[in-house]
Amino acid sequence: MNKTNYMNPYFAGVLLGLVLLAAMFLSGRGLGASGGIKYTVVALVGAIDKQHAMESAYYSKYFENGESPLKNWLALEVFGMILGGFISGALSHRLKFKIEKSPKISNNKRLLFAFLGGVFFVYGAQLARGCTSGAALSGMAVLSVAGFVTMIAIFGSAYIFAWFFKSLWI
């Protein structure tokens, strides 16, 4: 079974574009990913320390309507993403537990940088009010200036930092 048969990138792009168009047509909004992560954290903090959540300038707005922060468009969309990715992986025989990394680095090094990358990415996404999906891709589709600036900032910065982190990948 050939596991590397990814879809042609232009065709996959059309498919992704149609999904985004469907979100715009059906719900009047774009796609998102970091938002789903944020709502998970908001829900966790609310469950662990409700008082802290209600007093915080940041969390309190998510508890105003008295409903769970996970009963939310983005959170539901992210649950769907996991199912969609799983179906795709099952159809293309790519379901497998593994740590993906360059053979030149150790598992621990890969996982350490994966963790740090996650901390940086989502911190930046909260500041910029969206990530590659919610700000850059969805923003560009509605011609938002924020979308184009986010796209240029993410990719421009990644190209510069790529020089420093070369040994992680090649």
Added chain:
Amino acid sequence: MGPLTILSEFPEWINLLIAFCIGIGFGFALEQAGFSSSRKLAGMFYGYDTTVLKVFFTAAIVALAGSQLLSFFGLLNLKLVFVNPYYMNATIIGGIIMGAGFIMGGYCPGTGISALSIGKIDALIFLFGGMVGAFLFAETYPYIQTIAMENYKGPMRIEEWMGISPEIFTLILIIAAVALFWLAEHAEKKFSRTEITTDL
């Protein structure tokens, strides 16, 4: 006439069901594109695999041109579609921080979720880091609130900014994308690393 859930006043659960279905399509498309592989994504920044650029720009153009066509035929009211607010300083600084996270972690949040869905352990750790990042943001919010709010420009659109019509801008973007695709195909040959790409 769209957006359907806004104009038809559907109950909330229908909108949430739509969100779940859109998510299935989103996750499926990302995984099929190969975005569940960090080494494939990282290839974008070393030139050996430019799938990211091809998928990203094709998708943006399909949604952009598609929504304008729907609007032209009176099927979609674009004024009711969410436009991201532009907080200039936060967008630029946040974008730079995200770029650093991208090359360290090998994923962005969406591709990380896609990779987790097929069992990548590194993606699980990336997303765990992401939750820590969101938590740190919330806890440090009082200190960075000024940066987060500075130079607010509202939900500004390209045509107000550049003074050209959406149609002309879309056309320019399509031409630019085709030029980038051509460059990307060349880059993949020039910076080819078969020891990595045959492994993906």
